[in-house]
Amino acid sequence: MTSKNRKIGKGTLFEDRVGSCTIAMCLDKRHPDSENSKLFPLCIRFTIYDSRYYYRLGEKCSYEDLDKLSRSQGNREKRIGLETTFERKVRLQEVFASMVHVVTTVSERGILTLERIKVALTGRCETASFLSVWEEIINEKRALGKAGTAENYGDAYRCFKRITGFTYADGFALDSAVINKWIDGMTERNIKSSTQGIQLRACRVVVNRCIGEGYMMPKAYMFGKTRDKIKIPAGSSRKGWFLSVEQMTELYLHWKNHDIDFPIHNTRRKDNPLYAIKDEKSRTQRYQALAMFLMQYLCCGCNLYDLALLRYNSFYFESNGRAFRFIRHKTEDETVDGEGMEVIVPIIEPLKELLDNYAAEPKLDQLVLPFIAEDAISVGEERVRRRVSDVNGYISDRMKKVSAAIGWTVSPTGTYARHSFATNLHAAKVPRDYISDAMGHSLGNRGQITMRYISPWTIEDRMTYNNLLLNLDNKKSDQPQENITIFESGKQAIFEKMHSFSEADLKEALIMLKKKELQQLEQELVAM
Structure with a gap:
C-alpha cells in the first residue's frame, strides 16, 4: 500500500498515490480526544498539492496503537475485544484499498480534485446537487x-x-x-x-x-434486474389493444355513409343515452374524430402529433400526390445521423377520401391538417404538444360515444390505431420488415443501416400492403399473400448474400440500385 521509495511518517498507517493525489490512513492530529489527549481520530487524508481533505473513519487511535498495527504480523496475538490487532489491521487495509479505488475511479472519469473526491465519498457538493x-x-x-x-x-x-x-x-x-x-x-x-x-x-x-x-x-447505481437492484416496471402490455380489419372497415363505412344514429339530447328526459348530441355541430365533431382515428390507422399507425406536423413536402408532389413522407418526431435523436426514422405513407383510396374531406389544399411545405395544431404551430413545440394533447383527449372522448352508438363495448384510442396497423398487416402475412419500415421503427441490428439507403418498397408495394387494412370488396384473395411470400423469400436470400459483401461491394451494389431506381422513375414519368 505504500508508494515505492516513500517513507511513511509518524502517525500514518498506510499511504498510496493516484495521479496528483496522495492518500494516507493516518491520525487527525488537529483534534485530540477531549478526555484522553493521547487518542486521535483515525482518518483518510487526501492531499492534492497543498490542499487536504480529511475523511474520518469513526475510530480513534494513539501513536502507540498505530505502531502496533504497523508491526503486527498475526503471530499468536491475543484477542482484544472483537478482533486481534492483526485482524484490525487487515480490516483497515481493506478500507484503505476501497478509498484508493474511489480516487482511481474519480481520476478515470475526469479531473481529479478534492471536491470531486468529497462528493464521491459523501454525496455532498457545494456547487451542484x-x-x-x-x-x-x-x-x-x-x-x-x-x-x-x-x-x-x-x-x-x-x-x-x-x-x-x-x-x-x-x-x-x-x-x-x-x-x-x-x-x-x-x-x-x-x-x-x-x-x-x-x-x-x-x-x-x-x-x-x-x-x-x-x-x-x-x-x-441502483437500477437493474437482480434482486438487490430496483427493477423499472414496463407497464401493462397493450398488445390486445387493437381492432380487427372487419372492425376498422365497419368504422370506415360508418364514417363514409354518415349512418350512425346520434339522438338529439332531450332536456325533459333523464334517460338520454351517453352518445346523445346537443346539436348538429356535435355530430360533425364526432365524425371528424372518427376520421382522425381512421387517418392515424391508414397513415401507417402514426400518432396524432406526427399527423399534426404532416406537410405537403416535395416528395408528395414528386410522387404525384400518391404518398406522404415524414420523419417520426419520436425518433429524431435515435439514429446515427440524428435525422430520425423516415416514414412513407401511400395514399390509398380510403385515405384519399378522408383527406378530400378534411385536408387543406395541397401547397408546398404547408400543413396537411392545420386545424389540429391551429395557431400553436407558430408559437413553438411545447405549445403544439399541449394543443395536440387536448385534441387527443377530444378524439378519445368522442370515439367513446361513437363506439357506444354502434353498440361496441371497446372505446378505441390512438394507441389502438397504431397497434391495429401492425397487428392486422402481420395477420395478413405482410413482411415484418415492411411493417417496421412503415411504422418508422429503429433499424437496430448491424448491417441493417445499409438498408436505409436501399428502397425495397415501391409505392405500388406500399399500396398493395396498406390496402389490406380495410376489406371494402368483402372478399379474400390468396394471391396477394402468395406473392408476398415469394417476394419475402427472395428478399431474404438477397440479405443473406449481402452479409458476405465487402464495403466496396456494397457501395457498388448501392450505385447500381440507385441507377435502376432512376431508370424506373423515368419510365413511370414517361408512362404518365
Whole structure:
C-alpha cells in the first residue's frame, strides 16, 4: 500500500498515490480526544498539492496503537475485544484499498480534485446537487427542441421532490432507500405502473449523468434486474389493444355513409343515452374524430402529433400526390445521423377520401391538417404538444360515444390505431420488415443501416400492403399473400448474400440500385 521509495511518517498507517493525489490512513492530529489527549481520530487524508481533505473513519487511535498495527504480523496475538490487532489491521487495509479505488475511479472519469473526491465519498457538493443535474438535463432537452421529453422529465422531477422530500442540501446522497420511498409513494397515490416506469427512467438518466460526471460512484447505481437492484416496471402490455380489419372497415363505412344514429339530447328526459348530441355541430365533431382515428390507422399507425406536423413536402408532389413522407418526431435523436426514422405513407383510396374531406389544399411545405395544431404551430413545440394533447383527449372522448352508438363495448384510442396497423398487416402475412419500415421503427441490428439507403418498397408495394387494412370488396384473395411470400423469400436470400459483401461491394451494389431506381422513375414519368 505504500508508494515505492516513500517513507511513511509518524502517525500514518498506510499511504498510496493516484495521479496528483496522495492518500494516507493516518491520525487527525488537529483534534485530540477531549478526555484522553493521547487518542486521535483515525482518518483518510487526501492531499492534492497543498490542499487536504480529511475523511474520518469513526475510530480513534494513539501513536502507540498505530505502531502496533504497523508491526503486527498475526503471530499468536491475543484477542482484544472483537478482533486481534492483526485482524484490525487487515480490516483497515481493506478500507484503505476501497478509498484508493474511489480516487482511481474519480481520476478515470475526469479531473481529479478534492471536491470531486468529497462528493464521491459523501454525496455532498457545494456547487451542484442531484436536483440541479436533473434541472440541467430538462433545460438541455428544451433547448434541443424536445419539449415533450422536457415536460416528462419535469413531471418526474416534481413528483420525486414531492414524495421523497429530497432537497438541494441532500446533494448526491441518493440510494435505493430514497428511490423505494418514491415508488411506494407513487403506488399509494394510484399512479399507474406505466407512468411510474416513465418517471423512473427519467431518474435513471439523471443517475447515469451524475455517475458519468463523477458526482456519484458506479457502485451507487441502483437500477437493474437482480434482486438487490430496483427493477423499472414496463407497464401493462397493450398488445390486445387493437381492432380487427372487419372492425376498422365497419368504422370506415360508418364514417363514409354518415349512418350512425346520434339522438338529439332531450332536456325533459333523464334517460338520454351517453352518445346523445346537443346539436348538429356535435355530430360533425364526432365524425371528424372518427376520421382522425381512421387517418392515424391508414397513415401507417402514426400518432396524432406526427399527423399534426404532416406537410405537403416535395416528395408528395414528386410522387404525384400518391404518398406522404415524414420523419417520426419520436425518433429524431435515435439514429446515427440524428435525422430520425423516415416514414412513407401511400395514399390509398380510403385515405384519399378522408383527406378530400378534411385536408387543406395541397401547397408546398404547408400543413396537411392545420386545424389540429391551429395557431400553436407558430408559437413553438411545447405549445403544439399541449394543443395536440387536448385534441387527443377530444378524439378519445368522442370515439367513446361513437363506439357506444354502434353498440361496441371497446372505446378505441390512438394507441389502438397504431397497434391495429401492425397487428392486422402481420395477420395478413405482410413482411415484418415492411411493417417496421412503415411504422418508422429503429433499424437496430448491424448491417441493417445499409438498408436505409436501399428502397425495397415501391409505392405500388406500399399500396398493395396498406390496402389490406380495410376489406371494402368483402372478399379474400390468396394471391396477394402468395406473392408476398415469394417476394419475402427472395428478399431474404438477397440479405443473406449481402452479409458476405465487402464495403466496396456494397457501395457498388448501392450505385447500381440507385441507377435502376432512376431508370424506373423515368419510365413511370414517361408512362404518365
